[in-house]
Amino acid sequence: MSAAKPAPTPIRILGIESSCDETAAAVVEDGRKLLSNVVASQIELHARYGGVFPEVASRQHIRTIYAVVQEALQQAHLSLQEIDAIAVTRGPGLAGSLVVGMNTAKGLALGSNLPLIGVNHLEGHVYSAWLHPDGEESPPPEFPLIVLLVSGGHTELNLVEGHLHYQRLGATLDDAAGEAFDKVARLLGLPYPGGPSIQKAAAGGNPNAFHMPRARLEGTWNFSFSGLKTAVLRTVREIEDQKRPLPVADLAASFQEAVVDVLVSKTIAAAEQFQAKSILVAGGVSANKELRDTILARSPVPVFIPPLSLCTDNAAMIATAGYYRFIHGQTDPLDLDVLPTWPLS
Numbered sequence: 001m002s003a004a005k006p007a008p009t010p011i012r013i014l015g016i017e018s019s020c021d022e023t024a025a026a027v028v029e030d031g032r033k034l035l036s037n038v039v040a041s042q043i044e045l046h047a048r049y050g051g052v053f054p055e056v057a058s059r060q061h062i063r064t065i066y067a068v069v070q071e072a073l074q075q076a077h078l079s080l081q082e083i084d085a086i087a088v089t090r091g092p093g094l095a096g097s098l099v100v101g102m103n104t105a106k107g108l109a110l111g112s113n114l115p116l117i118g119v120n121h122l123e124g125h126v127y128s129a130w131l132h133p134d135g136e137e138s139p140p141p142e143f144p145l146i147v148l149l150v151s152g153g154h155t156e157l158n159l160v161e162g163h164l165h166y167q168r169l170g171a172t173l174d175d176a177a178g179e180a181f182d183k184v185a186r187l188l189g190l191p192y193p194g195g196p197s198i199q200k201a202a203a204g205g206n207p208n209a210f211h212m213p214r215a216r217l218e219g220t221w222n223f224s225f226s227g228l229k230t231a232v233l234r235t236v237r238e239i240e241d242q243k244r245p246l247p248v249a250d251l252a253a254s255f256q257e258a259v260v261d262v263l264v265s266k267t268i269a270a271a272e273q274f275q276a277k278s279i280l281v282a283g284g285v286s287a288n289k290e291l292r293d294t295i296l297a298r299s300p301v302p303v304f305i306p307p308l309s310l311c312t313d314n315a316a317m318i319a320t321a322g323y324y325r326f327i328h329g330q331t332d333p334l335d336l337d338v339l340p341t342w343p344l345s
């Protein structure tokens with residue numbers, strides 16, 4: 001009789017994220033199991049400015065980051081000595097905000113003699129689809145994979161043929177999808193952040209009430225949302241000039257449908273062209289219900305979209321991406337710099 005194999009020792013990564021307006025820390029085991037996920041959002045602080053105010057963001061990160069890290073370790077019932085490595089967002093993001101997370105991670109890594117791993121924030125969004133937030137085991141996305149990254153700062157399509165290998169197929173030529181949601185919300189007098197506000201307003205509207213332009217940019221995998229934003233602006237001005245009440249719900253629904261249609265059509269066309277085994281949608285805009293429902297209904301291959309709690313910025317996704325870098329031997333020196341405009345590929 002052969003002796004039972006000892007269970008492999010789990011690898012636990014502490015993730016830290018501070019690239020924009022969320023101060024976050026999380027502990028993830030073996031790249032998939034969420035042991036804790038703490039997010040301190042600054043949304044209310046920035047709402048009065050209608051967008052993220054960089055100096056306010058970095059000051060607030062400094063105030064909360066230590067408590068957030070402590071809370072993440074406590075909720076995971078672990079001390080730093082039981083952590084294998086510290087993963088931190090290195091970029092892209094606001095320089096002053098990134099520095100707070102990076103310096104915290106470096107201090108903890110140095111003090112506890114742990115490896116440091118700098119993670120690309122967009123790579124974090126990709127890996128959010130590997131997490132099991134409710135402990136339920138499900139198969140991970142299969143390669144080759146088409147990834148649609150849609151956030152406040154980015155909109156791009158990537159072909160991912162294996163772990164950590166990204167090939168950018170195309171990206172937005174102007175506004176990111178989330179940025180378009182935020183700007184159009186402002187035009188419609190809806191509160192920041194615009195994505196959730198537009199989704200809520202659109203729920204009571206008719207998506208066919210206004211015909212909004214769709215920039216198909218045939219023959220490329222690029223996107224463009226500035227024409228759509230201008231079309232909403234022009235319609236709003238016309239209605240205001242006529243002193244009619246603004247049909248906010250119909251405008252929100254028509255705008256949302258145009259964005260979703262372009263995102264979904266291009267993503268599915270890319271999946272077909274590159275014979276992808278799965279599609280992954282990630283980033284803040286992947287929280288959008290219309291986008292989720294439409295791509296799930298239209299895709300010929302399995303679609304992975306992180307649960308709502310992991311769509312917007314969090315540190316669990318950074319810990320998971322960090323895990324894949326760690327097991328591939330990719331750790332970083334302690335003099336690592338932040339990269340505010342770091343592309344994914």
Ligand code: KG4
Nearest residue numbers: 151152153178195196284285287288312313
């Ligand atoms: O990934 P994320 O949290 O931060 C960045 O890295 O940018 O994305 C934030 C963006 C914002 O533009 C926000 O309006 C958008 O995601 N967003 C949404 C929804 N929830 C958040 N957009 C559309 N529908 C939503 N439900």
Ligand code: ZN
Nearest residue numbers: 151283284313
């Ligand atoms: Zn993000």
